[in-house]
Amino acid sequence: MTLQADLLVVLPELILALGAMTLLLTGAIRGGKAAPLVNWGAVALLAVAGAVALCVVPADATAFGGAFIADGFARFAKILILAGAALCILLADEFFATSKLSRFELPVLMLIATLGMLLMVSAGSFLSLYMGLELQSLALYVLASFNRDHLRSTEAGLKYFVLGALSSGMLLYGISLIYGFTGSVAFTAIAHVIGEMGVSLGVIFGLVFLIAGLAFKVSAVPFHMWTPDVYEGAPTPVTAYFATAAKVAALCLFLRAILSPFPEALEQWRQIIVFISVLSMALGALAAIGQTNIKRLMAYSSIGHMGYALLGLAAGTIMGVQGVLIYLAVYVFTNLGVFAGIQVMRRNGHAVESISDLAGLARTDIRFALVFAMLFLSLAGLPPFAGFIAKFYIFLAAMQAGLVIPAVLGVLASTVGLVYYLRLAKIMFFDEPAPALDVRQSLAPRAIMVMAGAVTLVLIVVPLPLVNAAGAAARALLP
Amino acid sequence: MFQAIAFYAFSAILLLSAVMVIGARNPVHSVLFLILAFFNAAGLFVLLGAEFLAMLLVVVYVGAVAVLFLFVVMMLDIDFAELKKGSLQYLPLGGLIGLILVSELVLAGSAWVLRPAHLEATASVIPSDVTNTKALGHILYTDYVFHFQIAGMVLLVAMIGAIVLTLRTRPGVRRQNIAAQNARTAAMSVDMVDVKPGQGSGQEGS
Numbered sequence: 001m002t003l004q005a006d007l008l009v010v011l012p013e014l015i016l017a018l019g020a021m022t023l024l025l026t027g028a029i030r031g032g033k034a035a036p037l038v039n040w041g042a043v044a045l046l047a048v049a050g051a052v053a054l055c056v057v058p059a060d061a062t063a064f065g066g067a068f069i070a071d072g073f074a075r076f077a078k079i080l081i082l083a084g085a086a087l088c089i090l091l092a093d094e095f096f097a098t099s100k101l102s103r104f105e106l107p108v109l110m111l112i113a114t115l116g117m118l119l120m121v122s123a124g125s126f127l128s129l130y131m132g133l134e135l136q137s138l139a140l141y142v143l144a145s146f147n148r149d150h151l152r153s154t155e156a157g158l159k160y161f162v163l164g165a166l167s168s169g170m171l172l173y174g175i176s177l178i179y180g181f182t183g184s185v186a187f188t189a190i191a192h193v194i195g196e197m198g199v200s201l202g203v204i205f206g207l208v209f210l211i212a213g214l215a216f217k218v219s220a221v222p223f224h225m226w227t228p229d230v231y232e233g234a235p236t237p238v239t240a241y242f243a244t245a246a247k248v249a250a251l252c253l254f255l256r257a258i259l260s261p262f263p264e265a266l267e268q269w270r271q272i273i274v275f276i277s278v279l280s281m282a283l284g285a286l287a288a289i290g291q292t293n294i295k296r297l298m299a300y301s302s303i304g305h306m307g308y309a310l311l312g313l314a315a316g317t318i319m320g321v322q323g324v325l326i327y328l329a330v331y332v333f334t335n336l337g338v339f340a341g342i343q344v345m346r347r348n349g350h351a352v353e354s355i356s357d358l359a360g361l362a363r364t365d366i367r368f369a370l371v372f373a374m375l376f377l378s379l380a381g382l383p384p385f386a387g388f389i390a391k392f393y394i395f396l397a398a399m400q401a402g403l404v405i406p407a408v409l410g411v412l413a414s415t416v417g418l419v420y421y422l423r424l425a426k427i428m429f430f431d432e433p434a435p436a437l438d439v440r441q442s443l444a445p446r447a448i449m450v451m452a453g454a455v456t457l458v459l460i461v462v463p464l465p466l467v468n469a470a471g472a473a474a475r476a477l478l479p
Numbered sequence: 480m481f482q483a484i485a486f487y488a489f490s491a492i493l494l495l496s497a498v499m500v501i502g503a504r505n506p507v508h509s510v511l512f513l514i515l516a517f518f519n520a521a522g523l524f525v526l527l528g529a530e531f532l533a534m535l536l537v538v539v540y541v542g543a544v545a546v547l548f549l550f551v552v553m554m555l556d557i558d559f560a561e562l563k564k565g566s567l568q569y570l571p572l573g574g575l576i577g578l579i580l581v582s583e584l585v586l587a588g589s590a591w592v593l594r595p596a597h598l599e600a601t602a603s604v605i606p607s608d609v610t611n612t613k614a615l616g617h618i619l620y621t622d623y624v625f626h627f628q629i630a631g632m633v634l635l636v637a638m639i640g641a642i643v644l645t646l647r648t649r650p651g652v653r654r655q656n657i658a659a660q661n662a663r664t665a666a667m668s669v670d671m672v673d674v675k676p677g678q679g680s681g682q683e684g685s
Binding site: 064065 | 588625626642
């Protein structure tokens with residue numbers, strides 16, 4: 001394959017990389033006042049990259065000797081990631097402009113992190129997987145502590161960095177064992193060797209470390225400890241970015257790194273995935289009940305949601321992957337709406353994050369309260385909203401794959417999870433009103449909230465386009 | 480014969496200095512032992528015929544990383560004795576976990592099955608007609624150019640991150656302004672005063 005053909009396959013990534021560098025130079029030359037320009041430039045770049053990924057990149061192509069795969073699965077994940085990143089940059093633009101902390105480095109770092117995510121979901125070997133993962137993680141560590149004069153923000157960055165480095169170490173150790181026992185880092189070659197020689201003990205050993213490292217990145221249960229602190233400490237739009245684009249990338253990477261090299265080792269990895277999935281669902285449901293800070297609550301909620309999504313991976317079928325992708329799409333838009341809502345929560349110009357600040361919101365700002373409650377009920381998976389379809393497909397796939405007990409446990413956990421989502425709705429609608437939140441806000445967060453609310457309603461009426469797209473993407477991953 | 484002697488000498492000094500890195504009371508001595516360990520590891524690489532890795536180890540680890548450590552140790556006022564005090568209480572638990580891991584690894588290692596074809600494939604790693612550096616360069620800039628470029632992006636992120644998190648523009652910092660210095664003329668900086676005898680200039684002297 002010629003270099004030109006290879007470059008055509010990585011064109012969206014190339015656009016992001018060159019564009020990020022151009023914006024960096026623009027910011028460096030024009031100084032502090034360039035932040036709004038760089039923000040809009042970054043959003044435009046993400047849109048262009050999305051259009052290119054959708055229309056220009058050839059279907060089912062590989063580049064650079066199989067290190068980079070551009071199939072339907074990668075395309076689906078990329079569109080989700082790019083949409084999430086663009087909306088988060090819009091949120092960040094409003095957030096930092098309001099708190100007078102605008103800096104042009106933020107959109108540039110978000111662009112480069114997005115580039116890392118695109119590389120992650122397109123990885124065709126463990127080497128390119130690791131490079132993409134590190135590019136993304138390193139940018140995220142800096143983003144977490146971006147509000148550097150704020151104690152909690154720097155603490156979040158440091159915790160994320162130390163635990164992220166530990167998880168990268170475990171991941172690398174697992175990869176090196178897998179390389180040692182199969183003789184290759186390319187996914188197809190590993191699948192070939194395992195198919196030919198069977199699953200040796202060493203490969204299982206490597207697989208366990210690999211799953212441990214990846215579970216860190218998606219914050220699944222035994223490795224979730226960093227999540228609440230990082231979510232609480234990071235600036236709100238950055239937390240939104242962690243909870244949406246970063247989670248999509250990490251979970252899609254998880255799917256590809258398990259399903260494409262180890263289809264023959266299904267029995268071995270399934271028990272691990274079921275274990276962490278059930279634990280995540282349980283902890284997400286139980287630990288969120290006692291929270292008072294809404295960002296910490298969203299952290300536990302995201303741990304639980306990762307548990308549901310991993311159940312789809314545990315199924316290991318096309319339907320399971322399809323369920324995960326539907327789940328991710330619904331989860332991204334609902335979560336973006338919720339975080340936009342959290343960003344709207346300001347009193348006298350200061351951001352407030354406590355759940356009690358929402359008390360009696362319905363009496364002071366009924367429209368905001370309605371949309372917010374709708375998004376929470378969608379996260380809970382109640383029927384008239386999109387979250388229901390997502391959970392439905394996951395549980396259906398798990399049942400069809402014979403995972404009846406985990407699916408039943410999942411349904412139980414989501415029932416328990418209803419408690420805290422409904423508690424939020426009760427606080428907003430029936431409690432004595434707290435002092436009113438600021439009503440006049442700039443446009444972006446409210447528009448994103450309304451859009452997210454509309455998406456949750458539209459998807460329940462016309463779910464087929466999403467379901468079909470996810471199905472096509474799943475078939476690209478699992479032939 | 481000479482190779483065997485050199486191998487055992489390098490390995491023994493490497494292991495001893497590695498133990499001393501954690502054993503030394505003075506942190507500066509620890510760093511110096513670390514440098515000694517790096518040099519001996521480089522010697523082992525030379526014995527293996529991997530001269531590029533040996534060079535890299537000396538240049539990167541001794542030249543940059545170890546010197547950085549030395550700066551950190553000497554410039555930051557960290558009480559290492561205080562830091563080490565608590566570490567002993569975790570020794571039994573840490574030792575137990577380490578022991579379990581090692582025994583599991585031995586189990587995994589004993590499962591190693593080598594295909595005969597693999598032995599032949601690994602035997603021809605060192606091509607005799609090109610140097611290490613050239614051979615690595617051939618691969619790095621062709622087959623692995625994709626990964627090489629991503630590594631460049633990672634370094635860019637590291638640079639942006641370091642600047643974002645640490646650079647502060649403080650007011651009242653006096654910087655050299657060469658253009659302003661060059662634009663000064665004698666008329667701007669020297670004041671010619673005709674001083675009458677016995678009266679002084681009338682200006683406060685400096």
